[in-house]
Amino acid sequence: MQLASKTYEADSISAVQELYHSSGWTDGLPIVPPTADAVEACLEWAMMPPDQLIGIEPVRGLAITAEKLAINAVMAGCLPMHFPVVVTAWMAMMQDEFLMHGATASTGGCAVLVVLNGPIRLELGANGTFNALGNSDRATAVIGRAVRLCLINLMDVRPGVIDRSTLGHPGKFSYCLAEDEEDSSWLPLAEQRGVPKGASSVTVMAAGAPRQLMNEWTTKPEEILETFAAEMRANLRHYSIHPGNYALIIPKQLREHLQAAGWTKTDIATFIHERARIHRREWAEVGKGAVVRDRGDSVYPAMESPDQLLVVAAGGPAGGFGAVIPPWLGNKSHAVTLPIGVCVDCEPPKK
Amino acid sequence: MTFRVLDPTPEKAPPAGRLAPRLDTLQGKTIGFISNGKEGTKGFFLHLDRILREEYGVARVVSRTKSNYSAPADKHIVDEIKGWDAVVSGLGD
Numbered sequence: 001m002q003l004a005s006k007t008y009e010a011d012s013i014s015a016v017q018e019l020y021h022s023s024g025w026t027d028g029l030p031i032v033p034p035t036a037d038a039v040e041a042c043l044e045w046a047m048m049p050p051d052q053l054i055g056i057e058p059v060r061g062l063a064i065t066a067e068k069l070a071i072n073a074v075m076a077g078c079l080p081m082h083f084p085v086v087v088t089a090w091m092a093m094m095q096d097e098f099l100m101h102g103a104t105a106s107t108g109g110c111a112v113l114v115v116l117n118g119p120i121r122l123e124l125g126a127n128g129t130f131n132a133l134g135n136s137d138r139a140t141a142v143i144g145r146a147v148r149l150c151l152i153n154l155m156d157v158r159p160g161v162i163d164r165s166t167l168g169h170p171g172k173f174s175y176c177l178a179e180d181e182e183d184s185s186w187l188p189l190a191e192q193r194g195v196p197k198g199a200s201s202v203t204v205m206a207a208g209a210p211r212q213l214m215n216e217w218t219t220k221p222e223e224i225l226e227t228f229a230a231e232m233r234a235n236l237r238h239y240s241i242h243p244g245n246y247a248l249i250i251p252k253q254l255r256e257h258l259q260a261a262g263w264t265k266t267d268i269a270t271f272i273h274e275r276a277r278i279h280r281r282e283w284a285e286v287g288k289g290a291v292v293r294d295r296g297d298s299v300y301p302a303m304e305s306p307d308q309l310l311v312v313a314a315g316g317p318a319g320g321f322g323a324v325i326p327p328w329l330g331n332k333s334h335a336v337t338l339p340i341g342v343c344v345d346c347e348p349p350k351k
Numbered sequence: 352m353t354f355r356v357l358d359p360t361p362e363k364a365p366p367a368g369r370l371a372p373r374l375d376t377l378q379g380k381t382i383g384f385i386s387n388g389k390e391g392t393k394g395f396f397l398h399l400d401r402i403l404r405e406e407y408g409v410a411r412v413v414s415r416t417k418s419n420y421s422a423p424a425d426k427h428i429v430d431e432i433k434g435w436d437a438v439v440s441g442l443g444d
Contacts, residue, residue: 006358016354025359034357059423062361071359102421107444153359164444332421 001040003050003067020075025153027145027173031075042070045080046087046341054087055094057155059101064090064154069146072153076146081124082139084341085202086146089114092204092336093147099333103206104157109165110328112147113207113247114176115312116140117190118200120340121178128180132314133210133249133323136177144174169209177314183252184313186265192311193337205245205310205335206328211235216320219257224322225268229275231324232302236278237286242330243304248272249323251315269306276302310335374437378408383435385428387420389443396441 010016016033020026032038043050043066050067057064066087073086093100093112103110116126116139124139135141151157159165165172181188190201211234215227228248235246248268250258258268281296283289303309315321327333374380382403386392396414403409413435415428420443423429432438 003357006362007355008358010354010356012352013354016356019356020359033354034359035355036357039357068359068361071357075359099419099422102419106421149359154361329421332419 032077034071034074038074039070041080042083046084058096072149073146076149077142078146082143085143088202088338088340089147092338095336097334098336103328103333104151105162107164107166108328109168110206110208111171111175113205115203116178117188120200126178128178128314130316132177140176141174144176180313185259189312190337195339200340203337206333208326210323210325212323214321221258221261221263224254225271229272232276233278235326237282241300244327244330245308245335247310247325249312249314252317253320254322265311268311269309273306379410380436381411382409383438384414385440386416387442388416391443392441
């Protein structure tokens with residue numbers, strides 16, 4: 001296998017770290033040295049030649065090759081088996097509707113949320129239970145980090161360069177979770193979004209930080225979901241009024257009440273679509289009266305339609321917690337779901 | 352122990368843009384403004400419009416606003432540019 005990347009020599013592991021940090025090639029954390037052997041192992045696992053074109057970034061026209069993705073994946077700590085997930089996430093991010101340039105350059109400071117579905121989660125040991133949105137396991141940690149290192153190094157998405165985030169959020173180090181499909185009667189997210197049952201897949205969403213909530217004082221679906229809807233209304237009031245993809249992360253304790261009452265993900269989305277909406281005049285209550293103007297009675301739903309809600313079963317077994325993950329900026333970017341490794345020369349995904 | 356490690360960047364600089372030829376004068380010219388749509392562009396472009404016309408003799412200012420401030424300008428706006436002598440593209444942040 002013939003790699004094309006320039007090679008550097010460093011005489012110690014410390015020297016490797018200093019080379020990468022001083023060159024601006026890291027997220028501030030130590031990296032795994034991307035040796036030719038490690039990079040080739042990733043490419044061989046994915047059966048990709050180094051120069052395979054994974055895609056063209058739509059706005060700036062940057063070519064993304066398998067070799068460069070693999071180098072960054074190794075740096076993030078990926079093993080070869082993690083690499084196809086990183087490739088698929090990047091293919092999804094390069095779809096026009098994801099608007100990768102806008103989402104990664106914006107002052108809004110979102111991160112790329114990656115949700116894993118299907119058998120790949122079990123093969124990789126991706127854990128959708130305890131600490132699902134945090135440091136739950138090796139696979140989700142390194143896959144999420146690889147997505148970010150690729151943005152930094154392949155598209156110059158460095159703070160103050162292309163990345164103009166005012167604040168950003170901790171998910172910009174790594175923001176990947178697996179759905180807890182085994183402990184849920186609901187359709188997995190990917191299947192809900194059209195991926196055939198049993199296929200492994202990746203969903204990417206330009207996402208703000210999780211907004212955690214708690215309600216362990218009821219078993220009624222309407223009351224549980226009202227807490228989620230209220231958190232979404234808070235986001236509409238305090239952050240952005242634009243409708244778009246929201247994700248709800250529902251751990252087991254609350255999930256079991258919903259499932260016991262026979263509520264499906266579609267039922268949840270229909271309820272949330274009705275409840276998660278505000279009047280424009282509410283902005284005056286939170287210091288934004290200047291933009292209410294004469295449209296105070298206008299109603300702003302969090303989603304244009306129920307199918308914009310991404311419901312994910314994930315989280316530890318105990319605790320009446322949940323999380324709302326808001327979109328970067330409404331419909332400016334749409335979540336994209338792609339199956340992993342299904343074919344090399346696929347047709348573009350159907351809209 | 353020597354580590355031989357690989358460059359994680361594209362290594363090739365992205366294609367650089369080329370500046371359009373400078374205008375000798377603004378007198379009698381048509382200037383286009385492309386706003387990204389953010390609030391801050393409104394006052395700035397109104398002010399600039401007045402200065403260009405009153406102090407520099409610009410004949411016409413055409414103001415356009417992108418439909419999505421995080422995406423490239425819409426095709427119909429880009430198509431219009433060839434009818435302008437110069438363009439000012441503004442961020443509102």
